[in-house]
Structure formats: C-alpha cells, structure tokens
Amino acid sequence: MKEYQTITEISGPLVFAEVDEPIGYDEIVEIETPNGDTKRGQVLESSSGLVAIQVFEGTEGIDRKSSVRFLGETLKMPVTEDLLGRVLDGSGQPIDGGPEIVPDDRHDIVGAAINPYAREYPQEFIQTGVSAIDGMNTLIRGQKLPIFSGSGLPHNDLALQIARQASVPEEEEGDDDEGSEFAVIFGAMGITAEEANEFMDDFERTGALERSVVFMNLADDPAVERTVTPRMALTTAEYLAFEKGYHVLVILTDMTNYCEALREIGAAREEVPGRRGYPGYMYTDLAQLYERAGRIEGREGSVTQLPILTMPGDDDTHPIPDLTGYITEGQIYIDRDLNSQGIEPPIDVLPSLSRLMDDGIGEGFTREDHEDVANQLFAAYARGEDLRDLVNIVGREALSELDNKYLDFADRFETEFVDQGSETNRSIEETLGIGWDLLGGLPKQELNRIDEEFIETYYPEDAESETAEEVAAD
Known part of the structure; x- marks a missing residue:
C-alpha cells in the first residue's frame, strides 16, 4: 500500500491527486487530513499519472498536505x-x-x-x-x-x-x-x-x-x-x-x-x-x-x-x-x-x-375475477372523468340518467376505493369486494368487460332491482 502527498486540486466533492502507478477504477481510498481525521473516498476517474477521487464525508479539512492511501479494493x-x-x-x-x-x-x-x-x-x-x-x-x-x-x-x-x-x-x-x-x-x-x-x-x-x-x-x-x-x-x-x-x-x-x-x-x-x-x-x-x-x-x-x-x-x-x-x-x-x-x-x-x-393475478394467485374487475373499474372511472369535463360546460341536468350514474361512480370510486387512510390495511378480497359494490351502482348491461359467470356470482343482488328501471328509461 502506497501513500501519496500529491493532491493537486480540490473541487467540490472531488480531490485530484498525482500517482506514479496504475490505480483501479472504483478503488477505495483513505485520506488522512493534517489534523488526524481519516476520510473515505472512491476513485471516480483514473488516467495516466492522475486520479479523481470522490470523498464520501466531504472535502472539508483536506488540503495539499493530506495523505492519500489506495487500498487496492472496491467498496464492499x-x-x-x-x-x-x-x-x-x-x-x-x-x-x-x-x-x-x-x-x-x-x-x-x-x-x-x-x-x-x-x-x-x-x-x-x-x-x-x-x-x-x-x-x-x-x-x-x-x-x-x-x-x-x-x-x-x-x-x-x-x-x-x-x-x-x-x-x-x-x-x-x-x-x-x-x-x-x-x-x-x-x-x-x-x-x-x-x-x-x-x-x-x-x-x-x-x-x-x-x-x-x-x-x-x-x-x-x-x-x-x-x-x-x-x-x-x-x-x-x-x-x-x-x-x-x-x-x-x-x-x-x-x-x-x-x-x-x-x-x-x-x-x-x-x-x-x-x-x-x-x-x-x-x-x-x-x-x-x-x-x-x-x-x-x-x-x-x-x-x-x-x-x-x-x-x-x-x-x-x-x-x-x-x-x-x-x-x-x-x-x-x-x-x-x-x-x-x-x-x-x-x-x-x-x-x-x-x-x-x-x-x-387470476387463477392460482388471487380471485379469478381480479383482471375483469380492474378493467371494468378503469373503464367506468375513465368515463366518469370525461363526463366531469362535460358537466363544466353543459351542467349535470343536461346529462342522461346513465351518465349521471357514471359521475356518481367516479365520486364513489375516489372516496370509497382509493381513499382508505394511511392506517387501513385491506386484503385483496376486501379490495375486490369494494370494487364489486361500486360496480353494483351500474346496470348489468354496462359491465361489458366482465365474464358473465363472474357477474352472476358477484354482482350485488340488491343492485339489480335499483338499476333495472333506470336502464329501461335510458
């Protein structure tokens, strides 16, 4: 291990020193200041006769009289x-x-x-x-x-x-x-x-x-x-x-x-x-x-x-x-x-x-309906977001009953699905259950991204009667 006192320049977090042998890239360096403190650094650039060292603890206290030792190994x-x-x-x-x-x-x-x-x-x-x-x-x-x-x-x-x-x-x-x-x-x-x-x-x-x-x-x-x-x-x-x-x-x-x-x-x-x-x-x-x-x-x-x-x-x-x-x-x-x-x-x-x-997701990992529910939630929330922009122009009264359902869905999605607080830990079953409750606010006919089998199994029973008359009206 060689020790040098050949520091030529200090620039920000870097120290430049002259050497008379090849120094490896990323090699660990110890720099001893005149007051006895030891700082660690790493070779950032190595060329013939000159190396650039980045100092981890900062260059304060380092001057041209400081000693530089190359340890011959990388940081571990x-x-x-x-x-x-x-x-x-x-x-x-x-x-x-x-x-x-x-x-x-x-x-x-x-x-x-x-x-x-x-x-x-x-x-x-x-x-x-x-x-x-x-x-x-x-x-x-x-x-x-x-x-x-x-x-x-x-x-x-x-x-x-x-x-x-x-x-x-x-x-x-x-x-x-x-x-x-x-x-x-x-x-x-x-x-x-x-x-x-x-x-x-x-x-x-x-x-x-x-x-x-x-x-x-x-x-x-x-x-x-x-x-x-x-x-x-x-x-x-x-x-x-x-x-x-x-x-x-x-x-x-x-x-x-x-x-x-x-x-x-x-x-x-x-x-x-x-x-x-x-x-x-x-x-x-x-x-x-x-x-x-x-x-x-x-x-x-x-x-x-x-x-x-x-x-x-x-x-x-x-x-x-x-x-x-x-x-x-x-x-x-x-x-x-x-x-x-x-x-x-x-x-x-x-x-x-x-x-x-x-x-x-899906079979073997979580409930099989996960992908379908996620896709339907995405589609319904995206439509609700688009309708929010339209409401700013024409007002909510100008929209159809179905469009108002999507607006309500977007609001509920944010307040019931996304908003849960920093202390609430929901299982994937709870998450998908909330998703199905939200989709229950839409008519069955609108759930075009979900397999019929899953709709029959998970679609909330009380939601069907609430939306049937609205679908007929639309």
Whole structure:
C-alpha cells in the first residue's frame, strides 16, 4: 500500500491527486487530513499519472498536505442476516447505537448482473394493503414499480404504509416458497432530519423495523454518499434474497435527490452536460440500479423495487421520470388534485400502470375475477372523468340518467376505493369486494368487460332491482 502527498486540486466533492502507478477504477481510498481525521473516498476517474477521487464525508479539512492511501479494493458492504432491525447511515455504518456489525461476508456494492437466461419471470402477487395498487396496478414479486410524486405530496406516508403492510398472502405461497420470509430494505437519500424522524418513529411504533434494514442519508450529508446509498441497500437485498431466501421489498426515496447528486458530481468533473444539465450517462446509471430487481431460477428469494421520485414541477417529461419510465415496468402516480380533496393515498389510477399485473393475478394467485374487475373499474372511472369535463360546460341536468350514474361512480370510486387512510390495511378480497359494490351502482348491461359467470356470482343482488328501471328509461 502506497501513500501519496500529491493532491493537486480540490473541487467540490472531488480531490485530484498525482500517482506514479496504475490505480483501479472504483478503488477505495483513505485520506488522512493534517489534523488526524481519516476520510473515505472512491476513485471516480483514473488516467495516466492522475486520479479523481470522490470523498464520501466531504472535502472539508483536506488540503495539499493530506495523505492519500489506495487500498487496492472496491467498496464492499458487510452483509449478515443480523442487519435486520438495524439503522445505518448512507455508507453502511450503524447509527442506531447498536453493536458493530459482524459480517458473514462482504459483497461488492456494484453487484453482479443477473444472467437474463437465469431470470425467472415475475408472476407472484405482493399485497401492499393499498387498494389503488393491489386492485388496479398490482405489484409483483421481482418487479420494479416506481412511484411518481411531486414536491409536498404525501409519498413518504405511502412508502411507510407499504413498508409496514407489504406481505405475501398465505394462499400465494407454494412449495417453492415454504419457509420464505418477507423483509423490507428502506433506502433514504437526501431527506430532511424531520422526514428521517418521521420514518423512524413510524418504523418503531408499528414494529416494522424488526423485519427491515434502514439506510439513512440526510440532506446535510455529502452528496457523494447519495450515490452509494442505493447500492448499499440493493447489495443487502440481494444477499437476503438470493442467499437467505427472503422476499425483499426495496423502497428507495428520493431518486430525484440521487440524480441531483449525479449532476453535482458531473459538474465538479466538468463533464459535458446532457438534458437539463444531467449527465449523459444517467440512463445507464439508473438502469444499473433498477435492473437489480428480479428473481433467479433455483433461488427462493426475490428482490422487488419500489423507487420513489419527486417530479420537478410535476413534469413527467423531466429526464428523471422519463428515463425511469423507460427502464421500469410501470409507474404509480401521486395526484395533487386528489391530495387537495383529502383523498389518502392520492393515487391517480388512470395514468398509473403495472405492466406485469396481468401475469400476477387470476387463477392460482388471487380471485379469478381480479383482471375483469380492474378493467371494468378503469373503464367506468375513465368515463366518469370525461363526463366531469362535460358537466363544466353543459351542467349535470343536461346529462342522461346513465351518465349521471357514471359521475356518481367516479365520486364513489375516489372516496370509497382509493381513499382508505394511511392506517387501513385491506386484503385483496376486501379490495375486490369494494370494487364489486361500486360496480353494483351500474346496470348489468354496462359491465361489458366482465365474464358473465363472474357477474352472476358477484354482482350485488340488491343492485339489480335499483338499476333495472333506470336502464329501461335510458
């Protein structure tokens, strides 16, 4: 191990040093300041005679007299099953006052890419207890399903609700899943101290911390650490899933802060910026994170991702949500108008999408009518939304009785199906039951997306007599 005192420049979170031997990309560095403090960093760029080092703890106190030591290895995460119940900082160091981590192994945080041939197609339902997700945009084990939100919206409340309620329903568990447990990895990037306290209070109050590993990077922590936090979280998730057989749900918030850190580092490196100043490689960087979700043939566990991002200006064409949408399998939209109406959680199901939903519901997973009910609810709510615009022009009195039924349906859908509060945990049977109650407000003839067998079985008996006369009138 060689030690250098050849720092030539300090720029933002970066330190540049001259070297006389080849240095590996991503190699870990220790920098000792003149006052005796030691800071860790990582080689960001290596060329002949010069290296650029990103410093995790910030460059304060570092000057040209500081010593630089290259450790000859990449950054690794100490992994063990005992991490469950622990709270760590963004670089994987315990901050909960507990004992030091005694690892079973140390894994490279970059991870190993899953061989596409070895990937198992995601087909198993995860119950979040949130009707707008379970019923309309179902989350599947091994999927990556982001939440698109905006500044000031309650996406953190939704993240906490999913973290404490997410489970694999008993009827979903087959022989291959016998003995599998559920765990949550929570990676917070660039959040405020107030948000961090809210998260921890909720985890401790509900007991969710016992099955969780929390990585906490605060807003006043170095931006460079934000680029490490999701990789630490995903490395832990892969260990628990593929070596210990857990079904792991990874919640990452806020990916916008992560991308801002990439932009800050890119500016310090004087890189040529891409769209809106973000690095041109941001798509590749995000893909390296999101593609670490999945299942592997022959392994019990799974890694499911629920990344959360706040869209700047509520603009879903912004580079961060735009690139995320290309990589992931759908998105859940948090709506500002629904939030202003007091709907909790304010999920807008119409632009939301889960591309793997059809493969994870139906016979063998949940009730067979799930797909038909979801399609009919989508169609009826979309028609009600269109009619709301028409009402603003011609008034409700100008609409037919059937159109008024759809308007009532849209109102009830938001207040009874979507709105459930942050403490309500609904089973998939309860969710579908509410859906059928809502569809009972429409004539049978309007249920053209549901199999006749299901209509005869589940259509509310008392609803038929109420709508028969109205259908005849129309």
